[in-house]
Amino acid sequence: MTSPFPQAGGAEQGENRREAVVRLSGVHRHFGDTPAIDGVSLTVHKGEILGLIGRSGAGKSTLIRCLNGLERPDRGSIKIEGREITGLSEEQLQPLRRRIGMIFQHFNLLSAKTVEENVALPLKIEGWSTEKRLARAAELLDLVGLSGKARSYPSALSGGQKQRVGIARALAAGPALLLSDEATSALDPETTAAILELLKDINAKLGLTILLITHEMEVIRSIADRVAVIDAGRIVEEGPVWSVFANPRTAITQSLLSGIRPHLPQHVAARLVSEPVGEVVLGVDLSGPDAGVLLAGLSGALAGGFRLIHGGVEHIQQQSVARFFLGIPPASDGPARAVAYLERHGAKVEVLGHVPGHD
Known part of the structure; x- marks a missing residue:
């Protein structure tokens, strides 16, 4: 089946830098009387790393679930690569989900499968031959620095190595968008720095668009091009990372920055x-x-x-x-x-x- 979504390519990154991969307009999602997403409008441009930051309960997870179709907004528009997805059936959403890679806080690897089998699993589901999917897994494991771990099992890996496997698996089908959901919050600082450097390298080499979900401003400072601050389901501040760090306008942004900005002794x-x-x-x-x-x-x-x-x-x-x-x-x-x-x-x-x- 031919995908209705255009194929991503790193060579086009320069001329298409401002092309929107994700565009949300006035998105609302309520659970009972509680607004989890309250009128969010947000654009993620092709080839950029956008950091979405907020405290627990701010609406980050609901927003991700709306993007991959696991939650349906009550109203508003969500476009992925120019296509409106809010009215798609479950069957119509399947090509969309292949265009979105996902990496998780706790890795979500299958313990009974080897590293290369974990990476190749999305391709097995899509019907790729064993030879082709293992070749693709080898290519991706080399990209993330784990070419020598193909036959290992997750139990033999460190936390950082598990996350590298998770990144390789998320890239298997050649997605246009990578969602990183608190992907470094379970890692120590040194490993976090290495994973963030890997994501920056992948962004540069592949022209891959990354939406980075986090509650840590240090992560935003290290990797993001732009930052959007979400609070109580609303985007309250947005801009280039340096600009927001230099002049945080809202109390929530100032609070999130308080741990890494100088304080009066x-x-x-x-x-x-x-x-x-x-x-x-x-x-x-x-x-x-x-x-x-x-x-x-x-x-x-x-x-x-x-x-x-x-x-x-x-x-x-x-x-x-x-x-x-x-x-x-x-x-x-x-x-x-x-x-x-x-x-x-x-x-x-x-x-x-x-x-x-x-x-």
Whole structure:
């Protein structure tokens, strides 16, 4: 049977970068009176890695199930490679599901089958010959770095190796879209980094579109091109990863970022007062080319100097993103001059309070 879905190809990635592989418009899904998905509109472009992040219960799992047809939305539109899927029958959904690969948190490997049999299983279901499916499994195991484990069983593998098998199996039928559902949350940090690097490599080599579902901002920072934040079934923030990290607009995004962004040290925060006594403490956020040289310029602008309490510059998607906490002597107009200088250079500045004893 010829698939009604166009075939993906890595060579076309450049010219088709903005082509939509997934397009959701006004999607709703309720369970009783509870809205699991509440008017979600979201586009995943061909060849990109989009990170969808939210806390447990935010609606991530329901959204995935709507994408692969396991849940039917109450209303709204879901298009995969340009085809509306919400009204398809179970039989009509089968070609769609072959276009979507899935990797899971707990691997979902069959313990009684070898690694190569696990990878080849989707192809066996599709009716491929033994010779062809084992050849395809060998090709994919080489891609994920497990060519020597073809005859091993899952029980003999580490967690990272099991996830590599899961990735190879998800790629078996040549999908247009790879859904990664918390695929690294059961792994240690070193293994997580290796798996994310593998996904980036696969994205680059195959031009594969990846929708990465996670609750970890560190994962988003490591691999995603764009991020969408979901909360209570709604997309509350969306944009390039560097931009969202530099200027998180919503409370939920700020909370999700709190574990990996610099904080005002506790011993300083404990001494902050609102009364205008002592050193003025500023929180400063800045992105772009000025981020790395901002403080040098500030030194020249302030006769009384300043104190760098905490912070630094990191590079996300080749963009400089800075977060600093500065102490400004209260004498004369130093604090006002500092704020004016920082804002003139595009910084977002917040006066956090005063620290007595630093005057």
